Amino acid sequence: MIGPPAPPANMHSTARLPNLLLLCGLVWLAGCAGTQNKAPVEERQPTRQAAKPLPAPVASTPPLAAPADxxxxxxxxxxxxxxxYYTVKPGDTMIRIGLEQGQNWRDIVRWNSIENPNLIEVGQVLRVVPPQADATALASQAVAPAKVESKPLDAKPAAAASTAAPAPAAVVAPAAAPANDDEPAWAWPSAGSVLAGFEEGKQKGLAIAGKAGDPVLAAADGRVVYAGSGLRGYGNLVIVKHNNTYLTAYAHNQTLLVKEDQAVRRGQKIAEMGSSDAERVQLHFEIRRQGKPVDPAKLLPAR
Incomplete structure (x- = not known):
């Protein structure tokens, strides 16, 4: 009996080919299914932003005004x-204010009811004339020119006066000032030569030569309003007030021989010459009219 013809030798391998292809396709699909399709990731550093200033706080209500006091x-x-009146400036002391205002510094302390004269403030306003005085009149008097008295070089006998030519008519002047405002009878405070003369705004008085210990004399009658070393640049200093208009200052002494509130006479020895707060032995001598320095050489007698 003859059966069906046998398949070709490669028929089984050919028949298995679709199965292999199917199996490969399933494996590939399984691989694709197991693998996630992720988008590429780019790592970026966070960007730093500049810190913004906080807004100023807004007051819900307007600020309260500071109390008046x-x-x-x-x-x-x-x-x-x-x-x-005088407004205190940096560097002022009561002694300096008294000198520059032509007053006893203790009077200024009393007029202003100051408890501690070492505690004055810049900007503080001080009365520098007596409470009963007319400040306006005194201010105008301070800028008036000093009285100049012409003296004859050689006085004539009284008998010859009747033959002299009549004097010119006198100029009518305002009412005379009180007697204590008269021009003092001046005398030189030292016998030494003048080292430096008065110079407006620079040299406030005369520098007079001498030796240590030479006598320093009061230039006119008066009362001591200061004796001490509390004024910078003057050393051991004596200030004498002669009337409501004039005072004198004697600086750089080595020894003081008077005390405050002491009355002195013209020519009285009040100190000994020295070099305190100075480069050499000398007397620095000032005449002040209403506190303003004037040239002593124009007031002192010729010599």
Whole structure:
């Protein structure tokens, strides 16, 4: 009996080929299914932004005004700029103020009811004329020219006076000032030669030569208003007040022979010459009219 013909030798391998292809396809699909299709990731550093300033706080209500007494009002401020008053500047002391205003510094302390004269403040306003004085009149008097008295070189006998030519008519002057405002009878405070003369704004008086210990004399009658070394640049200093208009200052002494409030006479020895707060032995001598330095050589007698 003859059966069906046998398949070709490679028929089984050919028949298995579709199965292999199917199996490969399934494996590939399984691989694709197991692998996630991720998008590429780019790592970026976070960008730093500049810190922005915080907004200023906004007050919900307007700020309260400072109380009126919070602003310090210096004594005498209401008198600033008025005649007879002085506004304290940096570096001032009561002694310097007294010298520059032509007053006894103790009087200024009393007029202003100052408890501690070492505690004055810049900007403080001080009365520098007596409370009963007319400050406006004194201010105008301070700028008036000094009285100049012409003296004859050689006085004539009284008998010959009747033959002299009549004097020119006198100029009518305002009412005379009180007797204590008269021009003092001046005398030289030292016998030494003048080293340096008065110079407006630079040299406030005369520098007079001498030796240590030479006598320093009061230039006119008066009362000592200061004796000490508390004024920088003057050394051991004596200040004499002669009347309501004039005072004199004697500086750089080695020894002081008078005390404050002591009365002195013209020619009285009040100190000994020295070099305190100076480069050499000398007497620095000032004449002040209403506190303003004037040239002593124009007031002292010729010699």
């Amino acid at each position: 919070a602003v310090k009002v210096l004594p005498g401020a209401e008198n600033a700029g008025k005649p007879g």
